Amino acid sequence: MNVNMKLPGIGESSEEYFVLEFSGGSPVLSAHQIAIREYARSLAGYDFFVRHIAREMLRTDVNICVSAQKSGSYESHLHAFIDTIGAVSSILGILSFFGVSAKSVREALSRLQAVIVRKYKHYSGDMQQYIAELAEYSILSDGDKDMLLKALENEPFLEALDDFTSPLDSDGYDMIRVVGGGEELFAVSKADRQFFKFVPPAGEKTEDFEDTVELLYISPELIKWKFKGQETFWADVLDVSFLEATGNVRSTELKGVKYDCQGRKVLRRKRGSKKWISTYYIDKIEERQQQMSVF
CATH class of the missing domain: 2.40.50.140 (Nucleic acid-binding proteins)
Known part of the structure; x- marks a missing residue:
């Protein structure tokens, strides 16, 4: 699935393309098809994941629309319109924490997706260990730390990551990959799926x-x-x-x-x-x- 990310800065715009790929031994996938229920849930989860990190960490609004269907494949072309709603200077500490450059909002959005997903895998889904890093990161202000905690512990955000990776629960679905700029941003395997499952607490x-x-x-x-x-x-x-x-x-x-x-x-x-x-x-x-x- 090709995702066209249009990222307007202040008075300018840019575009980025991502590919969301479902792979595995499923007969359906082999025929370049995907079940609507699994596809819709995963796509909606990915949509919320991107919009959440864009707004909470990049001060950017994202609007993603399906614009075309590629014949003979389960890939879809998506077009996202993104409006910056805050100054980049207000998020420099947060971008530094993630090791992301502030030179390009387009590249920052790609990088944030990759870093967050990889951190989930690194900590086996225990984001409390990741959150503990915040207390020791002196560059972050208390306001930045509070904002990140709020963003990373947001229940709809956790549910979105669960939904996005949910096709891996089905037989024949082995991998979900996101590619941007011709390079793989991240991949989630069937073995990784357990780290993204969200069980709402009482x-x-x-x-x-x-x-x-x-x-x-x-x-x-x-x-x-x-x-x-x-x-x-x-x-x-x-x-x-x-x-x-x-x-x-x-x-x-x-x-x-x-x-x-x-x-x-x-x-x-x-x-x-x-x-x-x-x-x-x-x-x-x-x-x-x-x-x-x-x-």
């Missing part, structure tokens, strides 16, 4: 919210309440005053009434799952007072 996070809602349903035990506001959700109502005031009121009289509420949306995720499960808690709720019009 987690919990809380988001506070305020909303005007309408009551849709109350469970028989009065434990769960269903509301419709900016979204429809079930919630545990913890406002004792509200519960006492509505305890002897028929549910039919409460339905359709507008309420102002404040609460928390708690999101939990099991290890290995990318899906967050939401639980809503309403800490304060009261009937919305109608605004009187003044003429």
